[in-house]
Amino acid sequence: MALLPPDPVYTIRNVDNSPVYCLAFSFLPGGLERLLAGSKNGYVYAYNLQTNRVQQKIKVGQAPILHLIHTNSQLITQEKGGIYKIFTLTNSGYKEQHTIDNDYPGFCRFDANTKLETLFVPDRESKIHIYNFSGEKINSLVPENDSPKLGDPMCLKYIEFPNDRPLLLVGYEAGWLLLWDLNTSQCISKLQTKECPMSVDFHLEQQRGMIGNASDVIQIFSIGRKDLSLAHKLDVNIKNPGINKVCTRNDGRVFASGGWDGHIRIFSWFSLRQLVVLTEHRQAVQDVVYSTQKVSFWNANIMAAGGLDGAITLWDLYNNNKK
Missing domain, CATH: 2.130.10.10 (YVTN repeat-like/Quinoprotein amine dehydrogenase)
Known part of the structure; x- marks a missing residue:
């Protein structure tokens, strides 16, 4: 008998069910652990990974946020249309410092x-x-x-x-x-x-x-x-065509794909065989990311996925070492 796919450890509904285009984990000094979601409405929502609730809403622009990264001191966003903004993290939030306008229409x-x-x-x-x-x-x-x-x-x-x-x-x-x-x-x-x-x-x-x-x-x-x-x-x-994102985990054991069909597929790097298909999302999965360190609430490296259905799913998959 085939094993049923595991459930996510948590599912976040993005603010106003706004479609999620990109995700990034942020681990800041002092133990602040957050997941940032770039959304179709031009906002980046910062979710506290202790409470899984929105801690901060960052208005970037009018266009969808296609991609973002977070360093120890900066947030960098990419809007549809080729506008890139570099924010500096301050005690009160994020301050926009620089803008790059590349006028690039692609994704x-x-x-x-x-x-x-x-x-x-x-x-x-x-x-x-x-x-x-x-x-x-x-x-x-x-x-x-x-x-x-x-x-x-x-x-x-x-x-x-x-x-x-x-x-x-x-x-x-x-x-x-x-x-x-x-x-x-x-x-x-x-x-x-x-x-x-x-x-x-x-x-x-x-x-x-x-x-x-x-x-x-x-x-x-x-x-x-x-x-x-x-x-x-x-x-x-794979069964259904169309992949928006492929992402490898740092430990080299597994990699994931996020599909147009809303499915997240997990593969073994050792055998290159599909291990499981996760069907939690109802529309296309736009981004899949792995945390670079353990999220303390689950004591595990977490995989996060976001999609056009406005859902952000958090997963603890094939993590055997949780000391």
Whole structure:
């Protein structure tokens, strides 16, 4: 007899049932643990993970919040239409410090190197711009003239390889995945994928990554340890097509996908087999994130998912070490 899917440890209804486009955990000094939800109505709602209630409402703009990150002292948001805002955390809340207006109509989420305080921002014509946290452009990644036609960027993933080798994976509209060396601003490897990539993630210790797209296949790829070459490894089939987000857990044991069908699928990195399908959401899942440390209320690393149904589900899955 098949095991039934587990229940979430908690389900939050977003304020006014506003659709959730992005999520980020925040662990601040003093033990404040929060989950931030970027919403369709232009607000970021900060939920206290001790009470699971809204602790703060941050008005960012009028457009949906497509992506956000939180550092120890800053909140960075991305609005639909290409507006990025950098807020500084103060004793009374968040103060907007800088704005980047890129006039980019796509849905590609930015990424960041939080150690060096740099942002990787998508733009038209296959370009990626690099800004510092003061909103100043410091570089751009532009494909060579002899590169294949790439189209607009669709997904990004910053990776820090050993020996201070910072890399950026970029998936493009025409189905290409490029690996950029950020020290030289040069593309060092290319991989033609089967579909337009919608989301990409990579686990450094596993030396493998995955690509979600509009099809019923998750593509697994590798990056060579010596030559940093991209290679397609195999395909993982799913029942219903369409993936908005793929996300690996830090420990390299499992990874997740959030689908157009509202399903969250959990896979084993060891076997690449599907472990469970979570069907709590009633509309498309827009984001799936893992906490970088244990949430004290559950004494576990928590997975959070948010969707167009206005629900945020919190999960404790396959965590055996809870000491």
